[in-house]
Amino acid sequence: MEEFILGSEVMRAIMKLAHEVAKYDVSVLLVGESGTGKEMLAKIIHLESPRAENPFVPVNCGILSGLMFEDKLFGHEKGSFTGAISTEMGCFEMADKGTLFLDEVSELPLENQVDFLRVLEDFRFLRIGGNKLIEADVRIISATNKDLKELAAKGLFRQDLFYRLHVVPVYIPPLRDRKAVIPRMVNHFLGRLAAQHKRPLPSVTPEVIDVFCRYDWPGNVRELKNLVERILIVNDQNVIGTEQLPSDFLWHFREPARSMALELEEVRRAAETKAILDVLYRLRGDKERAARMLHISPRTLRYKLKRYNIKVDRNGEAVSQDVPGNLDERLSRWSSPQ
Template sequence: MNEFVIDCNSMREIMKVVRQVACYDVNVLIMGESGTGKEMLAKIIHLQSPRASRPFVPVNCGILSGMMFEDKLFGHEKGAFTGAVEQSIGCFEAAHGGTLFLDEVAELPIDNQVDFLRVLEDFRFMRIGGRELIQVDVRVISATNKDLKEEIRKGLFREDLFYRLQVIPIYLPPLRDRKNAVPGMVAYFMNQFEAIYKKNKPRLHDEVIDLFVRYDWPGNIRELKNLLERIFIISSDKAVGVDDLPPDFLWHFREPSKTMDLAEIREKAETRAILEVLRRTGGDREKASKLLKISPRTLRHKLQKYDIRVDRNANGAPPLDS
């Protein structure tokens, strides 16, 4: 299984809680935005529990309602309804001895919540069309990206079910609130892709990492991982600079121009040109100033004024002849 990167204090605190609760059969509710690693964390809790060798069964609570939902969770007997040609077991039975992961639990249809709560009390239920009570031994972990308290206020989620599910609440912070974890995550995923694709990982310029730290990652770790995979696939032997990043990602940093401030426009245009030329000359200021048709002194002045910092030969590109 993939490793769970723990690269900041908030994650270390979370892992402390995970170690404390994993061995007990308490219900855990993992909250966090999409892509923060809720399912991955649920699996880790399962794997650190005495149930590790038994099944981990994820069920998406958002996709079914009514009888279909009951069928998915509790199964049915042969002939229970039209189309029930064979007996079928549901997720509760499939997870027997292991862990049932209720993903997107806020989406659990309100009409199904009462029955569901009852089953969570004693883990006994009947398959649809069945007569026999079935007892299972499962540990329940749920996850949501919604604020369940808000759902309760809106009348969409039962309060009693909420308290049953969240004996231990765990909140996974969005990536923008743990930005110091970004460089470590980047390194981790790049190594992972290197192993998967059997190709050398590209070197990323410091400015690229800076940009990643500045970005807010609304899709969280999933978004970061997907972008890195894209960069990894299209990269050549050359180090990856800001200009090599996909345009749709760079677009997030485009500032809407509110004014027609000429000084500002000039500064942006000059900064771009200087960065580009320095990139092409491998950071050689002498050559860069010739290409820009300005004196090395003027170039030095502009670098200072616009606070432009460039590594010498940072991208390893061969200097252009001037």
């Protein structure tokens, strides 16, 4: 399994706790934003537990509800509903003697929570359409990016189920609260991904690390890993500098007020240039009449011609001018982070 990078006291404490709880069959609730490493930690707990040789079965609680959810978790007997052409095991049975990982457990449909809690009490259940109680020896690890306690307080999650899952809560902080680990993570992912994609291993300039440390990473470690992978694939330099960072990433560092002003200016310039060129072309270069048609004074027209660097020949045709350029490109150009 891939190395789990710690890099801070908080993360070392979390790992220590994970080692401890791995030995016992207690329910663990991993709490943290998406991409903070909850699933990876769940696997580590499983692999360090006496159940390591048996399956680790992840199930996303958010995607199914009602009967579909029951089917996914408890399976069905052949012929129990249209389309049930054979008997199928659910995740619970598949995880027998192993670990069931309930991902996004806050999304577990309320209607399914009662039955689910009952199964968690004695680990016995029926497949859909079945009449034989099936027993499964399962260790539960769940994960959430929401505050389950608050949901329970609001009646959006069953209180009793919350207490059943919440025996040992482990809170994993977002990456922005442990930025000191970023340089190590970048090197770790570069090394691993370069090997995986059979690419030469590039180095990274301190400026890039600096930029990475200024960013807040709403997608946490997953976002960092994906960005490193993307840069590695697209780039063929052996040193990665800020020039190699994708423009949509650098876009996060633009100064909003300045960019909006710039954008308005660009739009105005492009529109006015086009209108002036059109009129001058139609009036064969007659600037007096062009000004009148545009409802501006000849002086203003002269000023705009100069400012926008618009030149026309004797017939009023555009000669050459500073093309305003692709607006998106200009806006997304690197401006050093404030």
